[in-house]
Amino acid sequence: MKVHLRKRRLRKSTKSNISYSLYLDIYYRKGKRKREFLGIYLEPQDTQTIRKEKLQLANNVKAKRMLELTHEEFGLPSKDRLKMNFVDYFKTQMDKKEGNTKMIWRNVYLYLEDYTDGHIPFSNVDKRWLEDFTEFLLTKVSIRSTYTYMTKIKCTLNEAVRDSIILTSPGNLLKPLKVPESSKDYLTIEEIQKIADTPFYNDEVKKAFLFSCFTGLRLCDLRKLKWTDIKETAYNGSGIKYTLTIQQNKTKNYTTVPLSETAYNLIKPKQNNDSLVFQLSKYHVSTQRVLNKLLEAAQISSKHITFHCARHSNAVMLLANGADLMTVKELLGHRDIKSTQIYAKVVNASKDKAVISLPTINL
Known part of the structure; x- marks a missing residue:
């Protein structure tokens, strides 16, 4: 990489009255060349002192540009940046x-x-x-x-x-803030069944929420889910007929989720086009408002349930039914196993509560 200070004769110049424009001729290592005109002109009427000052100014700009380009070449920040x-x-x-x-x-x-x-x-x-x-x-x-x-x-x-x-x-x-661990609100299978049994005016939101309970998809991913994302699988004896593959909006990672019979029944029959599976509002607040009415109709009021709680419910159900942490991590598309371990604590707490509630006998 080289930077040369050059001058170009201006068109207005005559044989007896020659003016020059100063510019930098910059050569990069990969053969790229760039000219940067400095807006500094050498005029015939310039005294020797003025001409010397103009050239000094131009050379200062040249030195500064060389330093900046060197920083960029070696990945170092420049003062201007x-x-x-x-x-x-x-x-x-x-x-x-x-x-x-x-x-x-x-x-x-x-x-x-x-x-x-x-x-x-x-x-x-x-x-x-x-x-x-x-x-x-x-x-x-x-x-x-x-x-x-x-x-x-x-x-x-x-x-x-x-x-x-x-x-x-x-x-x-920075020292990380110590944030108190929050509880994850989720729905039990009985509460999910109540929602499924509740007649509701907005079938799209209801189906999408239940679909999230059985797939763990976020609301932002449900909004963009297309029929072409759902593929029929080759029979392998597992009973799974369809899987969906989607690039998660949050992590940008691709995740593949096998569809259970319940999940598929919520959206069947499958369409063979690239239209959206669910017609949902693009506004989170609007979708949550409809979900609140659905929860009210299903008489579920003891918990603070958001649309994201369907994802929590999916994780808890998977773990409670014997899935290991790594499997749940992959299904949910978590980057870090720590995010999945939070749900394991919820399941363990439920187990403790179930054991404590066992009847006692006289010994």
Whole structure:
């Protein structure tokens, strides 16, 4: 990689009155060439001192550009990139998200704007700043939400490392917040049966929720599920006739889920086209409002049930019926086994409760 300072004669020049435009001729290692005009001109009327100052200015720009290009070549951040606005960069990452995930990112963005007045350079986003922003969030939202919001900040910083804006992420220096373990609300098979038996005006939401109970699919994945994602399987003696394969919206990983008889009965007959299996609102709040009415009609009010609880219910049912943790992890598409182990604790608690409730006898 080389950078040369060159001059080009301007068209307005005459034989007795010659003017030049200064520019940088940049040669990259892979044969790419770029010209960068500096807007600095050598005029015939320039004194020797002025001409010397212009050339010095141009050489300063050349040296700066060489340093920046060297940083880029070796994956090091340049000073100009460190001046970039972290809030604007966070917004570019937010705009890539979809659905409920984007709503969470937007909440973080609004708090970030409030805390920084919309601007803070990357060079100022250090460990101390992150600790102060964490404390700010704790005055606004719960510790659990703060934990979630800070993961988005750390995710953005990790992306900035990949984009060679910063060398390392200061988020790695933070002590993780100790978040109290939350209980996972889920439905028992008896409660799921009550929902199935309840007549309801919105058959799409009802079927989609029950389908999630028996497949573990998230609402965002149900919205985009197409008939072409469901394939007939070759008979292998397991009794499974159909499986679905889908790229999870959250993790971007592909997961394959065998369909139980109940799951398939909820959507049969299978259509041979690429239309959507479920016609659901794109708004999470709207879908949850309909689900609340379904739960009310089924007289289930002792639990706080969201659409995501269908996924919890699926995990608990699988474990309670003998599935091992790794199998459940693969079916749910978890990245980390720790996410699956939470459900194992729920099942163990249910076992303890069942044993305690056994009748006693006189010995």
